[in-house]
Amino acid sequence: MNKNEAKKEIKRLREEINFHNHNYYVKNNPIISDFKFDQLLKKLEKLETLYPDLITSDSPTQRVGGEPLDSFSTVEHKVAMLSLDNTYNYEELHEFDDRTKKNVGEVEYVVEPKIDGVGVALLYENSVLVRGATRGDGIKGDDVTSNLKTIRTIPLRLMGNTLKNVEIRGEVYMPLTGFKKYNKEQEKKGEPVFANPRNAAAGSIRQLDPRIVELRPLDIFVYFISFTDKKFSSHYKALEELKKAGFRVNPLVKKVDNIEDVIKYCNKLEKKRESLDYDIDGAVIKVDSISKQKELGETSKNPRWAISYKFAAKQATTRLEDITIQVGRTGTLTPVAVLKPVKVGGVTVSRATLHNFDELKRKDIRIGDWVLVERSGDVIPQVVKSIKEKRSGGEKRKTTPKKCPICRSSVLRIEDEVAVRCVNHLCPARLKWRVRYFASRDAMDIDHLGESTIDKLIEEGLIDNIADLYHLKKEDILKLEGFKDKSAQNLLDSLENSKKQDISRLIYGLGIRHVGKYAAQILASKYQSIDELAEASTEELKEIDGLGDKTAEAIGSFFATTENIRLIEQLKTIGVKTKEIKKEGLPLKGNKFVFTGGLSNLSRPEASDLIKQQGGIVVSSVNKDIDYVVVGDNPGSKYEKAKKLGLNIINEDKFIKLIHKK
Ligand SMILES: [Zn+2]
Structure with missing residues (x-):
């Protein structure tokens, strides 16, 4: 193929890929297999590698891979991004309607759900995305183009021929399912979590490394054309045009005839709020006619042709009665607010997190304060701020503790971390x-050893460390409330069985900071025994793919602690498996598998065992290091993510062949 032919083929491939990308991400209706799609992309990549000068910024291959930035540059919006005036009740909506009618006569309205995310402006020139910026102060924002490009529902090149040179406004958000999953994974790794989906979206958009943004489940709804060289008579029609150009417009946007219908629809949206996969905090009401919008104009702050109607807040104020301290598994001391019970968005809240002592100090929250409490995206309620105007002078500060409230030993603050920890093992x-962690399903999976049993064992002084579990005798267990001969025997049996667990489970169960299930499997596939792992140097660990420096250091410091080495020795003596049978020469050694959807010939545990027997690793979440994604019936979001990452996706038949062939 000569260069001219390559150029044509590249153009054709890009169009085809864009078409399928749109079907898949925007319409949720793919018409070719993932495999076919990947092949198209690979073909394009190959041609672009041959002719690098033919690569353009709107090529589907250019979504990810930008280099991390030192800082964002500031850019001026083509049209100022004004904020909207807020209303809080239907009376105020009627007033808005009266004002509007007085100026321009009867109008039709468009009602849109107000997404609680981050406002952005997307600039297209000759149909190509040239810039994406945050709202900033409304006049100037940050250039976050490379981050926005990672969002698959933002077209890099506009479809159709109607819109060519436009500036478009949209709201970037993190879907609730993605948000919960992200936080759960962070928690497992002992990493900071986001307080709510809005913070998650804002934090991600302001990430300097686009490759990190790529892994965050962001999405966008667009809602306005702020600049265009084409004339539209109606806002609603402009939205239709945005859809045709390849964007996602919220499906709940509705055109209505009058203010009564606006109110009816706002009411409906508010009821729908809890069932959506994204947070909305209100509705936006816009005059539909563009000429009337122009006639109404704007004040220095807000347009006069649009207004937002705010839903009842998932916030409330109450009195903070006390601040207690919770000590977590890794020893982290977390301040927890004890509140005068208050209803927040329909749920009674009496405790809320204060995150950490730095935050407590920064927000200057004191015992006795009136505080604003927020519940968002199903996370633990949090104290947003104190209401300083309501102070009487008797409020007390809570200082950062110097001693652990439980064992009274000195606490330590690790450099670069906000957490204060009790380091007494x-x-x-x-x-x-x-112990809870060690016994949990993903770790040693010890049945009949629930949280309350663990608490009682500790309270009764029957265990002082994990190894003591294996020294328990039936008469010890029978001392605990609620245990009979049979249940005590069950517990002893499950303890005995747990000795044979995979060493990956043991590694995970040791509770080394930053070592989640996935890291534990990597370690177990690399090292055949805990002793080998303990002897590995931090430098050596840092070299392992998929582990990261922080994790390597945490492992190093774990095995540098005498207490932990003693525990391993005790476990060995007891007969807990700390050494894997030789794994050399295993066909799937080191290969990472993810399952999504139901299998029909095998159960998941059976399939996992087969993989493990051959040296493979089963992982629960999808990332770019996965070797095989096994897709069964009704696959979940992992499937979509795998497609997005262009991973090797196989069905059950292929999986079975793979397992048997090797
Ligand atoms: Zn302590």
Whole structure:
């Protein structure tokens, strides 16, 4: 193929890929297999590698891969991004309607759900996305183009021929399912979580490394054309045109005849709020006619042709009665607010997190304060701020503790971290968490050893460390409330069985900071015994793919602690498996698998065992390091993500062949 032919083929491939990308991400209706799609992309990549000068910024291959930035540059919006005036009740909506009618006569309205995310402006020139910026102060914002490009529902090149040179406004958000999953994974790794989906979206958009943004489940709804060289008579029609150009417009946008219908629809949206996969905090009401919009104009702050109607807040104020301290598994001391019970968005809240002591100090929250409490995206309620105007002078500060509230040993603050920790490994508060973690389903999976049993074992002084579990005798267990001969025997049996667990489960169960299930499997596939792992140097660990420096350091410091080495020795003596049978020469050694959807010939545990027997690793979440994604019936979001990442996706038949062939 000569260069001219390549150029034509590249153009054709891009159009085809864009078409399928749109079907898949925007319409949720793919018409070719993932495999076919990947092939198209690979073909394009190959041609672009041959002719690098033919690569343009709107090529589907250019979504990811930008280099991390040192900082964002500031750019001026083509048209100022004004904020909307807020209304809080239907009376105020009627007033808005009266004002509007007085100026321009009868109008039709468009009602849109107000997405609680981050406002952005997308600039297209000759149909190509040239810039994406945050709202900033409304006049100038940050250039976050490379981050926005990672969002698959933002077309890099506009479809159709109607819109060519336009500036479009939209709201970037993190879907609730994605948000919960992200936070759960962060928690497992001992990493900070986002307080709510809005913060998650805002934090992600302001990430300097687009490759990190790529892994965040962001999406966008667009809602306005702020600049165009084409004339539209109606806002609603402009939205239709945006859809044709390849954007996602919220499906709940509705055109209505009058203010009564606006109110009816706002009411409906508010009821729908809890069932959506994204947070909305109100509705936006816009005059539909563009000429009337122009006639109404704007004040220095707000347009006069649009207004927002705010839903009842998922916030409330109440009195903060006390601040207690919770000690977590890794020893982290977390301040927790004890509140005078208050209803927040229909749920009674009496405790809320204060995150950490730095935050407590920064927000200057004191015992006795009136505080604003927020519940968002199903996360633990949090104290947003104190209401300083309501102070009487008797409020008390809570200082950062110097000692652990449970064991009274000195606390430590690790450099670069906000957390204050109790580092005493024998601290009862920590022991409780460590044992729970060790026994949990993903770790040693010890049946009949629930949280309350663990608490009682510790309270009765029957265990001082994890190894003590294996020294329990039936008469010890029978001392605990609620245990009979049979249930005590069950517990002893499950303890005995747990000795044979995979060493990946043991590694995970040790509760080394930053070592989640996935890291544990990587470690177990690399090292055949805990001893080998313990001897590995931090430098060596840092070299392992998919582990990261922080994790490597945490492992190093874990095995540098005498207490932990003693625990491993004790477990060995007891007969807990700390060494894997030789894995050399195993066909799937080191290969990572993810399952999504139901299998018909095998159960998941059976399939997992087969993989593990051959040296493979089963992972629960999708990332770019996965070797095989096994897709069964009704696959979930992992499937979509795998497609997005262009991973190797196989069905059950292929999986079975793979397992048997090797
Ligand atoms: Zn302690």
